[in-house]
Amino acid sequence: MIILKNVTLRRGSKVLLDKTSVTLNPGEKVGLVGRNGAGKSSLFAVLNGTLHEDGGEFSIPAQWRMSQVAQDMPETSQSATDFVVEGDTSLLAAQTEVTAAEDSEDGMRMAHAYMALHDAGAHDAPARAQALILGLGFSVAELDQPVNSFSGGWRMRLQLARALMCPSDLLLLDEPTNHLDLDALVWLEAWLKHYAGTIVVISHDREFLDAVTDVTLHIDQGKLVRYGGNYSKFEDMRSEQMLLQQAAHAKQQEKAAHLQKFIDRFKAKASKAKQAQSRVKALERMEKIAPMLADAEFQFQFKEPASLPNPMLSMSGASFGYPAAPDAPAGTPPSVIVQNINRSVLAGQRIGILGANGQGKSTLVKTIAGALQATAGEIITGKGLNIGYFSQQELDVVRPEETPLEHMIRLVRDTPAATRPSAMDCREQGLRNFLGTFNFNGDMVKQKVGSMSGGEKARLVLCMIVWQRPNLLLLDEPTNHLDLATREALSVALNEFEGSVMLVSHDRALLRSVCDEFWLVSRGGMSDFDGDLDDYQVYLLDEAKRQRETAASARKAA
Template sequence: MIQLKNLNLRRGLKELLVGANLTLNPGYKAGLTGANGVGKSSLFAMLLGELHADGGDALIPPNWTLAHVAQETPALERSALDYVLDGDKELRSLEARLADAEERHDGNAIGHLHGELANIEAYSAPSRASKLLTGLGFDEPSQQRPVASFSGGWRMRLNLAQALMCRSDLLLLDEPTNHLDLETVLWLEDWLKGYPGTLLMISHDRDFLDSVCSHIVEVANQALTLYTGNYSQFETMRAEKLARQQGEFEKQQRQIAHLESFINRFKAKASKASQAQSRIKALEKLERIAPAHVSSPFDFHFDSPDNLPNPLLKLESANAGYGDRIILSKISLSVESGARIGLLGVNGAGKSTLVKLLSGDLDPLSGERVNAQTLKIGYFAQHTLETLRPDESPLQHMQRLAPTARELELRSFLGGFNFRGDNATDPTGPMSGGEKARLALAMIVWQKPNLLLLDEPTNHLDLEMRHALTLALQDFSGALIVVSHDRSLLESTTDVFWLVSGGKVQPFDGDLEDYRQWRIAQLAEDSRSSSGDVQSVNRKEQKRQEAEARQQMARQRKPLQNRLNKLEQEMNKLSDEKAQLEAFLSSSEAYDDANRQKLTESVKRQGEMASRLETVEEEWMELQEQLEAME
């Protein structure tokens, strides 16, 4: 079991945990929940040995094998399948020892090692690794591609597969559903349900927590509290606990008021002095109960748009893609006033391409895009965060957006997104992804759009902010089109679904469970079709055709891949410099008088670097979509 006893943990000057206690028994599947910044990731870092506790004990059985998702992926030339097999450290160790024994011609050692390999079912390891990769969206040809050929998001999937490949006793997952599509999230749910070890997971996806978790660990008020049940059950139990706490707090306040009233009335009277003193001592000994905080730190809504034309936007026989490559063809659709649409489809099907086309970021290759004259789009995508100016504060961003608005009005508005006090005037650069996403959403809300286009808006957002966004979207009177792997958001805010598949966009008649069943049936049909093709086509001719197709594809991909590799190298350098600058800007020494010049230069450099990084990432994203479309 895992035992944390009287644990103290701090980051810099901030105390995250004080005297915290927690016991997780083997086999628990626990979700770690709490607001951003309370110490969830720091607790993971401590369990991994990357941070040391400042007091107390953290006890993990010494023979346990820990697995976690690496944050970096080297640009290796080895295949994706081999990279995932590296996750089984025992397998790789036995293979290395076997190679050494064979080189020494040590028959006894060779026989013994073959026995050990048989015990861990080593000969089925490639099959297990392939199944993991398939579940995470890699087809068979992709599994043989070098790791270096994949984009950042797909490399994170490789790291996840490598962690799942490890035959671990404890699996630590930090936001595992970020950057996964809905289909892959559903697959990961099923895999984790069958995981035999102990699971500790940080996630802001409530449906995912509900499906997988047997326990919830709440990180709040510098303490850890274990609840039995999934996230929905935790919410009910926490509400009941807070209600009891609030009742006890109010009762104690009445008791304190009574004692203070007696003391104030009688402490000057000699006849009552001893009784007053006894009450003063009782008041001093009283263990104070804190008031229950049940309100969300977020309070915002979308104002009614100034205009609601109908339709807002139309596409007529539009083709969308990049260069000569068409991703979506002959799209004809109309976005009506008040429409609430969720986009479904596997990664690479073209959901983001469709959103870019609707937003105007991408022009149709042919056909027409017709806007209403008063169309006002609020567009949120992951690259939106990179458009924020790192040297400017949230308040300065809002003042640029609304130069005639009073500062008090802007501060009040930002307070609804939990930018209060100094947070509203701190530079944006060192902020977390969640804080930047909140600021980007705040800027969209202020502009009163009549069409909202949201591409994975909940990445980086904690559960409280996701809930606040869901409530705001439910009351939004304009049209909404959303791409999200967050099923709770999709189910709560959309009325219909559009399916993006096979280069087409068409209405999907059903809910998310119907979509899941449709995908299962589609995969089964694809498997049957593939099997029938193999039987009906001459094998030799098929091989020739496949080789010819691969060569043609390779010729088309090579210049794009070369440029992509160069961009990735530049992105890595810029990201490293960005991390160093953010570490400096978030440290206390940055604001010492002796470092004033360095601080100014660092903020300036951070702005220049962020601008270049945005340009590089835009080009990288376009190239990556072209390469994925070729697949």
């Protein structure tokens, strides 16, 4: 088991853990939660040995094998399959020993080495690696592509597959869902449920935590507090704890006030001095119960749209895809992913866009937003349509060398005068005040965006969208870098928004909370999805199974 006993942990002058203790048992699936900066990643560093406690005792079984996702971006021309196979450290060690044994020409050593290689699963290692790669959303055609041909998010998926490939007794996962679509997320949940070892996971996805974990470890004011149960159970128990502690605090304050009143009344009387002194000591001995302070909440709201055209837009015979590459031969047709769509988006509709990875969800949203042109047909927009678009790559669009205030000033300059807010709101102080509502206070408005966290950048993008007063929100994975509190604030704001919403997200809590209907993008077309998200998860698992069977058939044919 993992034991922390009276552990103190500092980063610089800041005390993250203060003489705190906890025990984690073999096979437990632990969700590690706490506000940003509380020390979650630092505790991970203690668990993996890259950081040592400043006080107390920490122990972990010496024989435990540990695996975690490497945070570096791999730069290699290895195929995706070979890269993931190398994550199996036991297999690599066995292969190294076979090479050494063959060089030694020691028959007995070679026999043992070949047996160890077989026991390490050399015969099916490529198949196991490919099952992981396909489960995380890659296509069969991408199994043999070089790692450095993929974008950053896809390379991080390969790092995750590599960590899962490694035989381990302890698996550390820090925000494993950030780069995943919902289909890959559902697959990962199923995989983790069958993992036999101990898991410690940091995540801001409450449904993922609920599905995977059976223990919640909360870092709160320098203490590690263990709760039996998943995240929802933790929230319930913590709410009860807060009520009880607040009541105990109030009762103690009342008792302390009563003692102090006696002391103040009789401390000058000789006949009562002894009794007064006794009460002074009782007051000093009283173990202070602190008032229960909830983590600071973040809230925002979308402004009322200036108009609500109905329909917002209409798609007539529309097809979506990408134009031919600039170096393609003349006359090369565009790459079409979704075609012949005849649909309208009405005022007030709240649509969740579903579909397995690569089916065209983001392509659809990009085209409606105007970032791509329809490859056929037309998209007719309603008069006064004002789109607020959050793309998966939006954090790459913010300018790292600029400050939040400079982003807002540029936004004012680029917004037509007729659609700007009042002149007062467009002045510097008005922009500062508006940034403050998104927790950009004081000197933060002049901090370079490049030095900010992913969550802060995402908040800035939301801030800019809200300022534009849209009536149609196109949100493509808006929660990737948001913590639980900000996700909750986004959910509340979207539910109060009076315009229309089209949402692509792997955050099922957000989809459940916001969307009234679902459109399914699948196999080149789009249709209504009549089931709920639980039905959709079954659909995704069936699709994943079909893809694995296709890959297996392709391997046999080869």
